[in-house]
Amino acid sequence: MKKFSMLLILLSVFMMLVACNSTKENTAFNCESPVDHSKNSCKEETSAMRTIQTVKGRVDIPINPKRIVDLAYTSEQLLIMGYTPVMSSTGLNGKTPSYLNGKLDNTVFVSPQTVKIEDIVAAKPDLIISNSRTEKMYDQLSKIAPTIYLENDLYSWRKQFPELGRFLGKEKEVDAWFEQYSEKAKKIGDEIKAKFPGETFTLYVTNATEYRIYGRSLLGDVLFTDMELPAAKGVPLGKPDSTVEIVSLDTIYSLQPDQIFVGYYAFEPNAEELVQSRFKDFVSNPLFNRLKAAKEGKVYSMVGEEWHQSEYQLGKEQVLETIRQKVLGTK
Structure with missing residues (x-):
């Protein structure tokens, strides 16, 4: 009887291990130091998120964000990477530039200097892109949704674009x-x-x-x-x-x-x-x-x-x- 009970226990442990292993279908990446421009060391993780290291610390972001709020003038970078932001800081007087007609038709345009927190909340973002222009709001933003803080700005776009590309795993598209x-x-x-x-x-x-x-x-x-x-x-x-x-x-x-x-x-x-x-x-x-x-x-x-x-x-x-x-x- 004791042998039978021991077999049952071993079988139960085996089934638990199998169940745990089956959860690795969704693979994320842990980018320990993407700020180091000389390498991009990523490790596979078992979650639907991607852990990145920014100057503001470690942040878990979605692998495939669907509702991005751009407060760092990166909307055209996002479009090149295959994302369409729900809120953008790159409009021309609050409107879509003509060369982007059809690309941002459902996007709300805001100014990083005057945007209201309640409007960002209403956009229901799953990812926010920020930089020095909205640094004072960073703590508030990070409570709304995972927030990527970029070191570089519009005027250093040759560094900013690859920086964002590394965080989002889109280096090939950027290159x-x-x-x-x-x-x-x-x-x-x-x-x-x-x-x-x-x-x-x-x-x-x-x-x-x-x-x-x-x-x-x-x-x-x-x-x-x-x-x-x-x-x-x-x-x-x-x-x-x-x-x-x-x-x-x-x-x-x-x-x-x-x-x-x-x-x-x-x-x-x-x-x-x-x-x-x-x-x-x-x-x-x-x-x-x-x-x-x-x-x-x-x-x-x-x-x-x-x-x-x-x-x-x-x-x-x-x-x-x-x-x-x-x-x-x-x-």
Whole structure:
């Protein structure tokens, strides 16, 4: 009888072990140090979550998030990875940019600086993307849903995109995008340099209070880094962090680039009309029109959506075509 009882106990233990092993159908990954850009060490785990290490600590995130709230200007990165956010910070005045028509039709656009916690709760996220722009809200956000805090921002997008890709396990998609974008940018840049050998380029930008010359930032980054166009005298490329320089009109009118891109932006509330007026005065000034580029018809206006295209990944693809059309007259 005792032998029979012992057999029953052993059989029960065996069945429990089998049941435990059968729960490993859903595999997650434990990325111990994805912040270390030199490697991505992941271990299989037995859960439907993925454990990542961010600068804010370890976070368990869904392997396949369905309702992502983007508060770090990463929506176009998410689209490239195959995700459609339910809330996005990359809208143009609260609307979908035309080049994204059909891609974010059901997405709510918000500003990271003014978004309300109750609106985020109402979005019922299963994952939130945050960075320094919403750092003060991090503790609140992490109580709503698993929150990825990114070290990098919009202006360091070459680091931010791979960083998010590692956290989400989408490194291949990120690498593929960089490869095709780099090839396209170089091709169009080479076409422009072949048509205008030795000519130099500059980018002047107006806002509500300042005139600026752009180096490796936003549209300037596309022109001088991605397309490798020759920069004119005065373009701030001397230091890696020297991307924008505030200048006077006298400085602008004293420089003589061969070709000029001009743009404006109005982030301040109700400043659009003022900035438009300043921009119009700038490009219609007789001194501006005495510049070599102006006299030869090599001034290209990049305003409104054309300016904002340079901020995000899919927009960068579009702005390459915009530049090709304006400079070469071809699509």
